[in-house]
Amino acid sequence: MFCIPENFMSRYLLFICIAMQCSFMLNSARAQENKHQLTGVIVDSLSQKGGEYFTIVLKKDTSAIKSAVSDAHGKFTFAGIGEGQYTLMIGSLGYKPKQLAVKLTRDMDLGKIVVSPSGNELNEVSVAASRPIIKQEPDRIVYDIQADVENKVLSVMDMMRKVPLLSVDADDNVKLKGTGNYRILINGKPSGILTRDPKEYLKSMPASGVQKIEVITTPPSKYESEGLSGIINIITSRKMENGYNGNVNVRHQFPGGPSGNLNLTFKQGNFGANLYGGTGIWQVHGIKITDVRNSRGKAAPSSLYSLGFQEIDNRWGWGGGELSYEIDSLNLITAEVNPYGGYNQQDLNQHFDIRDGSVSSGYDMDSRTRYEWSGTDYTLNYQKGFKNKKEHLLTFSYKFFDNSAPQGNDVMFNNRINFTGLNYRQDNNSISREHTAQIDYINPFKKLTVEAGVKAIIRNGESNFQYLNFNAAQNDYLIDPAQSNVYSNQQDIFGVYNTYTLKLKDWTFKAGARLEGTYVTGNFESTNSSVKSDYFNLIPSVSLNRTLKNSQSLSLGFTQRIQRPGIWDLNPFVDKSRPNFEYFGNPDLEATLSNNFELTYSNFKKGSLNLSLSYNFSNNTQQQVSEYIAAENLTRVTSFNIGKNKLLGLNANFNYPITAKWSLNASANLNYIWLEGMINGILTKNSGLTGYANLTTGYKFEKNWKTNLSFNYGAPDVMLQGQSNNYYYVAVSGSKDIIKDKLTFSALVANPFKKYRAYRNYTEGTNFTQERIRENPFRRINLSMSWKFGKLKGSIKKNERSINNDDTKKTSN
Numbered sequence: 001m002f003c004i005p006e007n008f009m010s011r012y013l014l015f016i017c018i019a020m021q022c023s024f025m026l027n028s029a030r031a032q033e034n035k036h037q038l039t040g041v042i043v044d045s046l047s048q049k050g051g052e053y054f055t056i057v058l059k060k061d062t063s064a065i066k067s068a069v070s071d072a073h074g075k076f077t078f079a080g081i082g083e084g085q086y087t088l089m090i091g092s093l094g095y096k097p098k099q100l101a102v103k104l105t106r107d108m109d110l111g112k113i114v115v116s117p118s119g120n121e122l123n124e125v126s127v128a129a130s131r132p133i134i135k136q137e138p139d140r141i142v143y144d145i146q147a148d149v150e151n152k153v154l155s156v157m158d159m160m161r162k163v164p165l166l167s168v169d170a171d172d173n174v175k176l177k178g179t180g181n182y183r184i185l186i187n188g189k190p191s192g193i194l195t196r197d198p199k200e201y202l203k204s205m206p207a208s209g210v211q212k213i214e215v216i217t218t219p220p221s222k223y224e225s226e227g228l229s230g231i232i233n234i235i236t237s238r239k240m241e242n243g244y245n246g247n248v249n250v251r252h253q254f255p256g257g258p259s260g261n262l263n264l265t266f267k268q269g270n271f272g273a274n275l276y277g278g279t280g281i282w283q284v285h286g287i288k289i290t291d292v293r294n295s296r297g298k299a300a301p302s303s304l305y306s307l308g309f310q311e312i313d314n315r316w317g318w319g320g321g322e323l324s325y326e327i328d329s330l331n332l333i334t335a336e337v338n339p340y341g342g343y344n345q346q347d348l349n350q351h352f353d354i355r356d357g358s359v360s361s362g363y364d365m366d367s368r369t370r371y372e373w374s375g376t377d378y379t380l381n382y383q384k385g386f387k388n389k390k391e392h393l394l395t396f397s398y399k400f401f402d403n404s405a406p407q408g409n410d411v412m413f414n415n416r417i418n419f420t421g422l423n424y425r426q427d428n429n430s431i432s433r434e435h436t437a438q439i440d441y442i443n444p445f446k447k448l449t450v451e452a453g454v455k456a457i458i459r460n461g462e463s464n465f466q467y468l469n470f471n472a473a474q475n476d477y478l479i480d481p482a483q484s485n486v487y488s489n490q491q492d493i494f495g496v497y498n499t500y501t502l503k504l505k506d507w508t509f510k511a512g513a514r515l516e517g518t519y520v521t522g523n524f525e526s527t528n529s530s531v532k533s534d535y536f537n538l539i540p541s542v543s544l545n546r547t548l549k550n551s552q553s554l555s556l557g558f559t560q561r562i563q564r565p566g567i568w569d570l571n572p573f574v575d576k577s578r579p580n581f582e583y584f585g586n587p588d589l590e591a592t593l594s595n596n597f598e599l600t601y602s603n604f605k606k607g608s609l610n611l612s613l614s615y616n617f618s619n620n621t622q623q624q625v626s627e628y629i630a631a632e633n634l635t636r637v638t639s640f641n642i643g644k645n646k647l648l649g650l651n652a653n654f655n656y657p658i659t660a661k662w663s664l665n666a667s668a669n670l671n672y673i674w675l676e677g678m679i680n681g682i683l684t685k686n687s688g689l690t691g692y693a694n695l696t697t698g699y700k701f702e703k704n705w706k707t708n709l710s711f712n713y714g715a716p717d718v719m720l721q722g723q724s725n726n727y728y729y730v731a732v733s734g735s736k737d738i739i740k741d742k743l744t745f746s747a748l749v750a751n752p753f754k755k756y757r758a759y760r761n762y763t764e765g766t767n768f769t770q771e772r773i774r775e776n777p778f779r780r781i782n783l784s785m786s787w788k789f790g791k792l793k794g795s796i797k798k799n800e801r802s803i804n805n806d807d808t809k810k811t812s813n
Contacts, residue, residue: 035079035080035081035082035388035389035446036081036082036083036104036105036106036107036108037077037078037079037080037081037107037108037389037390038058038077038078038081038086038088038102038104038107038108038110039075039076039077039078039108039109039110040056040075040076040088040109040110040111040112040113041070041073041074041075041076041110041111041112041113042054042056042070042074042075042076042090042113042115043074043112043113043114043115044114044115044117045114045115045116045117046116046117049074050070050071050073050074050075051070051074051092051095051115052070052071052073052074053069053070053092054069054070054074054076054090054091054092054095054115055067055068055069055090055091055092056068056069056070056076056088056089056090057088057089057091058078058081058086058087058088058089059086059087059088059089060084060085060086060087065505066078066081077390079389079390079391079444080388080389080391080444080445080446081104082104082446083104083105084103084104085101085102085103085104086101086102086103086104087099087100087101087102088100088101088102088110090113090115092115095115095116095117096115096116096117098113098115100113133147133148133608133655133663133665134164134608134610134653134655135608139216139217139218139219139510139543139555139557140214140215140216140217140218141163141164141165141214141215141217141610141653142212142213142214142215143159143162143163143164143212143213143214143215144211144212145159145207145210145211145212145213146210146211146212148162148207148698151207151208151210154207154733154748154782155202155205155206155207156202156205156206156207156210156213156234157174157202157205158207158731159207159210159213160174160202160213161694161710161712161729162665162667162694162696162710163213163215164215164610164651164653164667164669165215165217165230165612165651165669166213166215166232167669167691167692167694167712167714168712168714168729174202174232175692175717176215176230176232182230182231182232183231183232184231184232184233184234185231185232185233185234186233186234186236187233187234187235187236188233188235205278206249206251206259206261206278206784208247208249208786209236209247209249209261209263209276210234210235210236211235211236212235213232213233213234213235214231214232214233214235215230215231215232216230216231216232216233217230217557217596217598217612217614218230218541218543218557218558218559218596218598219231219541219559219561230561230596243266243267243790244264244265244266244267244790245264245265245788245789245790246262246263246264246265246788246789246790247262247263247786247787247788247789248260248261248262248786248787248789249261249262249784249785249786249787250784250785251782251783251784251785252782252783252784253282253780253781253782254780254781254782255283255284255777255780256281256282256283256284256777256780257280257281257282257283258280258281259278259279259280259281259282260278260279260280261276261277261278261279262276262277262278263275263276264276265790270325270326270327271323271324271325271326272323272324272325273321273322273323273324274321274322274324275319275320275321275322276319276320276321277317277318277319277320278317278318278319279315279316279317279318280315280316280317281313281314281315282312282314282315283311283312283313283314284311284312284777285309285310285311285312286309286311286756286777287309287310287311287312287774287775287776287777288307288308288309288310288756288773288774288775289306289307289308289309289310289348289350289772289773289774289775290305290306290307290771290772290773291304291305291306291578291581291770291771291772291773292304292305292770292771292773293580293628293635293768293769293770293771294768294769294770295628295630295767295768296767296768296769297766297767298630298767300356300357300358301355301357302354302355302356302357302630302633303354303355304352304353304354304355304580304633304770305352305353306350306351306352306353307350307351308348308349308350308351308365309348309349309350310346310347310348310349311346311347311348312344312345312346313343313344313345313347314342314343314344314345315342315343316340316341316342316343317340317341317342318338318339318340318341318342319338319339319340320336320337320338320339321336321337322334322335322336323335323336329385330384330385330386330387331382331383331384331385332381332382332383332385333380333381333382333383334379334380334381334383335379335380335381336377336378336379336380337376337377337378337379338376338377338378338379339375339376340373340374340375340376341372341373341374341375342372342373342374343370343371343372343373344370344371345368345369345370345371346368346369346370347366347367347368348365348366348367348368348369349364349365349366350364350365350367351363351364351365352364352365352579352580354419354580354633356633359418360417360418361417361418361419362415362416362417362418362419363413363414363415363416363417363419363421364413364414364415365411365412365413365414365579366411366412366414367409367410367411367412367577367578368408368409368410369407369408369409369410369577370407370408371405371406371407372404372405372406372407373403373404373405374403374404375401375402375403375404376402377399377400377401377402378399378400378401379397379398379399380397380398380399381395381396381397381398382395382396382397383395389444391442391444391449392442392443392444393440393441393442394439394440394441395438395439395440395441396438396439397436397437397438397439397440398435398436398437398438399434399435399436399438400433400434400435400436401432401433401434401435401436402432402433403431403432403433404429404430404431405430405431405432406427406428406429406430407426407427407428407430407575408425408426408427408428409424409425409426409575409576409577410425411423411424411425411576411577411579421579422469422470423469423470424467424468424469424470424477424576425467425468425470425477426465426466426467426468426575426576426577427465427466427468428463428464428465428466428573428575429463429464429465430461430462430463430464430567430571430573431461431462432459432460432461432462432567433459433460433461434457434458434459434460435457435458436455436456436457436458437455437456438453438454438455438456439453439454439455440452440453441453447502447503447504448500448501448502448503449500449501449502449503450498450499450500451497451498451499451500451501451512452497452498452499453496453497454495454496454497455493455494455495455496455497456492456493456494456495457491457492457493457494458492459489459490459491459492459493459567460488460489460490461488461489461491461567461571462486462487462488462489463486463487463488463567463571463573464486465484465485465486465487465573465574466479466484467479467480467483467484467574467576468480481526483574484526485524485525485526485527485572486524486525486526487522487523487524487525487570487571487572487573487587488522488523488525489520489521489522489523489567489570489571489587490519490520490521490522490523491518491519491520491564492518492519492520493516493517493518493519494516494517495514495515495516495517496514496515497512497513497514497515498512498513499511499512499541500512506546506547506548507544507545507546507547508544508545508547509543509544510541510542510543510544511540511541511542511543512540512541512542513538513539513540513541514538514539514541515536515537515538515539516536516537516539516562517534517535517536518533518534518535518536518537518564518591519534520532520533520534522570522587524572524587531587531588533590535591537562537591537593539559539560539561539562540558540559540560541557541558541559541560542557542558542559543555543556543557543558543559544556544557550603550605551603551604551605552601552602552603552604552605553601553602554599554600554601554602555598555599555600555601555602556598556599556600557596557597557598557600558595558596558597558598559596560593560594560595560596561593561594561596562591562592562593562594563591563592563594563621563622564591565586565589565590565591565622565639568585569585569586569589569622569639570585570586570587570589571584571585571587572584572585572586572587573585580633580634580635581634581635581636581637582634582635582636582637583637583638584636584637584638585638585639586638586639586640589622589639589640589641590620590641592618592619592620592621592622592641593618593619593620594616594617594618594621594645595616595617595618596614596615596616597614597615597616598612598613598614598615599612599613599614600612600613606656606657607654607655607656607657608653608654608655608656609652609653609654609655610651610652610653610654611650611651611652612649612650612651612652613649613650613651614647614648614649614650614651615646615647615648615649616645616646616647617644617645617646617647618643618644618645619643619644620641620642620643620644621641621642621643621644621645621677622639622640622641622643623639623640623641623642623643623675623677623720624637624638624639624719624720625637625638625639625640625642625677625679625720625721626721626763626765626770627679627680627765628765628767628768628770630767635768635770640677642677642678642679643675643676643677643720644674644675644676644677645673645674645675646673646674647671647672647673647674648671648672649669649670649671649672649691650669650670650671651667651668651669651670652666652667652668652669653665653666653667653668654666654667661699661700661701662697662698662699662700663697663698663699664696664697665694665695665696665697666693666694666695666696667693667694668691668692668693668694669691669692669693670689670691671689671690671691672687672688672689673687673688673689673690673718674687675687675718675719675720676720677720679721679765679766680766682766684720684721686718686719686720686721686722686723687718688716688718688723689715689718690715690716690717690718691714691715692712692713692714692715693712693713694710694711694712694713695710695711696708696709696710696711697709697710704736704737704740705734705735705736706734706735706736707732707733707734707735708731708732708733708734709731709732710729710730710731710732711728711729711730712728712729712730713726713727713728713729714726714727714728719763721763721764721765722761722762722763722764723762724759724760724761724762725758725759725760727757727759729750729751730750730751731748731749731750731751732748732749733746733747733748733749733782734746734747734748735747741788742787742788742789743785743786743787743788744785744786744787745783745784745785746782746783746784746785746786747781747782747783747784748781748782749780749781750778750779750780750781750782751778751779751780752779753779754778754779755777755778755779756775756776756777756778756779757775757776757777757778758773758774758775759773759774759775759776760772760773761773761774
């Protein structure tokens with residue numbers, strides 16, 4: 001990172017850079033190259049249906065100059081092609097290769113190109129070609145959810161266990177390369193429903209409504225520089241076509257509850273609409289929670305032991321509508337509205353035994369914690385195309401985000417022994433609003449593609465928190481001003497980027513940089529004080545890909561990433577929902593920079609093989625720290641910029657079609673992590689191996705029966721002050737198409753031999769050790785039904801560029 005001192009460069013210089021970038025994009029948009037477009041449709045000779053995922057290569061003389069993959073309808077397009085004589089080569093597993101001679105003097109549509117299955121059988125031929133599940137690109141891995149036979153029965157959370165580089169631990173925390181520092185986007189955009197903790201939404205989101213999941217390990221410069229490990233992009237949008245269609249999915253999980261979602265697509269002429277929504281309930285009880293803490297190094301040792309049981313009632317609803325209007329073939333307007341809401345209520349009954357030297361005390365605690373969330377995302381995009389080539393685009397985007405996330409804690413004590421603590425309540429009303437304006441420009445020349453853009457993000461967050469003690473004399477709860485406050489946070493980010501992609505015969509080079517200015521102000525109302533932080537960052541991103549023989553490739557990438565603290569990391573509200581433990585944010589947190597290197601080998605000759613080696617390091621990292629205050633018999637937990645991290649990782653993924661009906665997928669990730677940081681003036685270090693392994697096999701039977709078996713293992717997480725325990729997950733599923741491609745019934749059984757699974761989190765400091773054990777429901781059964789209806793023709797365009805705010809920390813905890 002090249003860091004520019006504040007006294008040298010002000011925000012006005014950044015505004016000049018943004019203005020120059022806008023001028024560059026608008027002037028470049030006027031300069032159009034006179035090239036032609038070549039299109040066609042691949043058609044299966046037997047079924048007369050479009051050929052999906054065919055590889056089409058365009059050659060001039062003996063050199064391949066462009067390649068493409070046909071879409072779900074067999075369509076392919078080459079843009080920006082000069083006049084001349086070409087050879088079109090078409091191929092796919094299970095089909096005879098085909099070549100066509102093409103003389104290009106103008107825009108040309110080749111129409112239907114018929115391909116024949118390979119083999120010389122005299123009887124009726126049945127071809128069951130395997131759709132590739134995993135695709136390796138220079139800066140990311142793409143997992144095709146629709147190619148996975150379990151997409152109709154699993155949730156997105158369950159599906160993430162199969163995605164290379166991703167893992168899900170025993171407490172349902174999603175990890176990217178073994179860490180929780182990443183960003184999650186939906187269709188390349190942030191969503192308010194993922195603001196604080198995405199796992200509840202991911203558990204409720206059916207995989208059948210997702211196209212693919214992208215794991216972007218070397219994000220190009222068009223993305224915000226946030227997310228130390230990378231970006232997880234969930235693609236749900238599908239092509240909208242003439243006519244209408246829709247699908248209904250309902251499922252019931254035992255234990256848990258029912259959930260369902262509906263999607264309806266309509267298109268008439270240049271107008272298209274996509275309406276969708278979902279709701280669900282997840283209720284569980286009997287979650288056993290144990291806390292153990294022991295002091296050390298004290299003449300009079302102290303200890304805490306608690307045991308309790310928790311019930312959870314989680315309910316949610318979400319929806320949305322997307323409208324698209326093609327003014328003409330070159331101008332497109334889209335708008336989207338996404339409301340959502342829900343709550344998570346946790347009732348806990350817990351007994352505490354506390355010993356401080358020779359003094360013993362104890363009590364029973366009844367607590368209720370309720371998290372609520374509601375909000376709406378609004379998005380508006382305008383896309384302008386140019387006649388000379390399809391990929392030449394200029395896009396203007398605006399997004400408004402409004403979110404409310406109140407939290408309430410109600411704690412009561414009974415059966416007291418030597419304990420005088422008061423019953424209390426906590427209320428934290430938190431709201432956040434965000435405005436984003438963005439311009440993106442892309443212009444592909446013959447071998448070089450230029451991308452540029454500018455962006456402004458204006459964020460406002462506020463937390464009004466109150467602490468109320470029960471006053472027996474007045475028989476009421478009274479506010480404690482010393483523990484109540486109003487905290488507001490203003491964060492403004494301005495950025496400009498350029499990316500260049502050079503495609504040669506066997507090489508692809510991508511390089512770019514992003515300049516960002518960040519201005520942060522935090523205000524405390526009751527003390528009339530504030531904290532400020534302004535900084536500039538120049539973030540490079542470089543990747544290259546070498547295509548080898550026999551469908552092999554080699555990729556190398558480097559990028560820097562920033563972790564900015566989010567509002568929940570900065571919010572000083574002290575969460576006391578667990579007596580003897582306090583959790584709070586730190587308004588003084590600063591941004592952290594990470595350096596990431598990655599080398600990847602891919603082989604797609606038959607099936608796929610991906611091997612990657614990665615290394616990253618960072619200083620001044622944000623680390624969660626637990627401190628034991630012996631005088632108060634209390635553990636306080638917050639975050640500080642004290643850490644130094646290093647990670648060396650190896651990832652492998654193997655996907656192989658054993659037969660046309662039997663597939664095998666195996667993946668594994670192994671990381672060695674080094675952590676260190678100063679805690680109260682004492683250097684603390686920890687290191688160790690972590691990672692995961694996954695094995696999945698699926699078989700397609702006759703009469704539209706399908707089955708899958710999967711096994712997952714996760715090694716313990718390594719943290720600065722401790723570690724978690726290992727875990728495993730096993731599941732078997734099956735599905736039956738009652739009406740082919742229309743009505744499907746599915747079932748899944750997971751972990752049938754164990755009802756509960758203990759998630760252990762061990763932490764130690766200079767004067768204490770503590771362990772928290774949470775026994776979550778482990779055995780479960782899912783039943784689901786999926787129904788598709790309607791018929792569509794043609795297709796409707798969507799914006800190629802949209803807002804993707806990936807610039808604040810998203811952790812899995």
